[in-house]
Structure formats: structure tokens, C-alpha cells
Amino acid sequence: xxxxxxxxxxxxxxxxxxxxxxxxxxxxxxxxxxxxxxxxxxxxxxxxxxxxxxxxxxxxxxxxxxxxxxxxxxxxxxxxxxxxxxxxxxxxxxxxx
Numbered sequence: 187x188x189x190x191x192x193x194x195x196x197x198x199x200x201x202x203x204x205x206x207x208x209x210x211x212x213x214x215x216x217x218x219x220x221x222x223x224x225x226x227x228x229x230x231x232x233x234x235x236x237x238x239x240x241x242x243x244x245x246x247x248x249x250x251x252x253x254x255x256x257x258x259x260x261x262x263x264x265x266x267x268x269x270x271x272x273x274x275x276x277x278x279x280x281x282x283x
Contacts, residue, residue, distance in 0.1 A: 190228040190257060192218035229257060233264045240265070240272050 189195045192214045199206050206214070213231060217223040236247055246269075251258045 189214075189231065190225040190254070191252075192224060194252070225257070229260050229264070232261055236261070236265050237268055240268050 189210065195206070195214065210231060213227045214224075217227045232249075239247060249258050249261060
């Protein structure tokens with residue numbers, strides 16, 4: 187889930203008991219007072235995680251965007267070439283076997 191709202195994330199973390207990563211807490215603390223900056227930083231953090239996952243061989247991801255299609259679209263725009271390259275690489279390996 188792209189984290190674009192500090193209060194929402196803190197509530198989810200409190201309910202689940204899952205600690206937030208140190209890097210993400212720093213993002214929340216720095217940008218929470220600016221809705222636009224928090225949105226952009228949350229999207230950037232999500233994109234970074236997605237690229238790491240795809241680089242490690244994950245076939246796909248599922249986004250919970252809290253009814254924010256615009257955020258999903260921005261993440262897709264930022265990662266579609268990464269998925270395309272990963273899928274191309276998998277197809278090349280499959281055809282060589």
C-alpha cells in the first residue's frame with residue numbers, strides 16, 4: 187500500500203502491531219505536514235520497494251491504494267518498464283531451456 191497519509195499509516199501500524207521501517211518513519215516525520223510531499227514520498231517509497239521485489243524475482247505485486255486510482259497509475263507509470271524488462275528476461279530464459 188502506498189503510504190500517503192501519516193495518520194492512516196500510524197493507525198494501521200497500531201492495529202496490526204507491525205513496526206514501521208526506520209526509513210519510512212523518517213519519511214513520515216519529514217513530510218507529514220505537506221499533503222503533496224507526503225503523497226510523492228509515499229509513492230517513491232512504494233516504487234523503491236517494488237523495484238527491489240521485482241529485482242529479486244517476484245512475479246507481480248498487488249497494490250492497496252485506498253480508492254486512489256491516481257496513485258496506482260503513478261506507481262504503474264514508474265514501474266511498468268521494470269516489469270516489462272523482468273518479463274522479457276524470464277521469456278528469454280524459458281525459450282533457451
